[in-house]
Amino acid sequence: MLKLTNVNSFYDRSHILHAVCLDIPIGKVTAVLGRNGTGKTTLLKTLMGLTDRMEGQINLEGTEIGKEPTFRRARAGIAYVPQGREIIPDFSIRENILMGAFARPDGKREIPELVPELFPYLMDNLERAGGVLSGGQQQQLAIARALAAQPKIILLDEPNEGIQPSIVEEIEAVIIRLNREVGLTVVLVEQNVAFARQAAHYFAMMEKGRIVVSGAIDELSDDMVHRHMAV
Ligand SMILES: Nc1ncnc2c1ncn2[C@@H]1O[C@H](COP(=O)(O)OP(=O)(O)OP(=O)(O)O)[C@@H](O)[C@H]1O
Secondary structure, eight states: OEEEEEEEEEETTEEEEEEEEEEEOTTSEEEEEOSTTSSHHHHHHHHHTOSSEEEEEEEETTEEOTTSOHHHHHHTTEEEEOTTOOOOTTSBHHHHHHHGGGGOTTOOOOOOTHHHHHOHHHHHTTTSBGGGSOHHHHHHHHHHHHHTTOOSEEEEESTTTTOOHHHHHHHHHHHHHHHHTTOOEEEEEOSOHHHHHHHOSEEEEEETTEEEEEEEGGGOOHHHHHHHHOO
């Protein structure tokens, strides 16, 4: 279990997450849902230690990690694919992928073995600059970079945002495979409820920095979606 207990999180003096308690089961997909600005990205950043300050506990399979710096959380097996992807445009595909390898437990810098299978385009174009890729290819690259750390848990922030529809289905299929076939634990921030229902086992709905309802995905009712996600 990745377990958050009474987590409060801050940017400078702005108090964004309020008393968040959430159990994220290992080996499953948990979807984090909610309107824009409700703190979904902040929840992922807090798990990575990327907000200015946090109070409360984050426990990963019995070890408290809430006070650890980001690189130790990465070494502990948590990888982060940020919203907007944050590819370095002047670095090649290879260099962008290998940036993720800094957190590999054995210190090796290698293209992860899943890349040829999941993202053949990237494998065939390793020397191309990251900046010339389409949004969908950059999303693939950001996932490949996360996999280079050999993570146990992958945090995905709106992986389909701004991606052409033809590639959305490919990315969705990869996310499902990463869980069902590779066995990764996935925390998925998602606006597309249909995909969340398809991919996730559990959900957490956020409103104003709080988790207002959570549970098994088949307990996510249309009424909850309407109440907490309609604009
Ligand atoms: N670096 C920052 N400094 C101060 N406030 C911030 C910062 N980043 C985000 N916020 C604020 O924190 C709140 C939650 O933002 P967050 O990005 O976590 O929401 P979100 O649910 O992920 O929204 P979106 O779907 O738009 O990404 C918002 O009010 C936002 O303005």
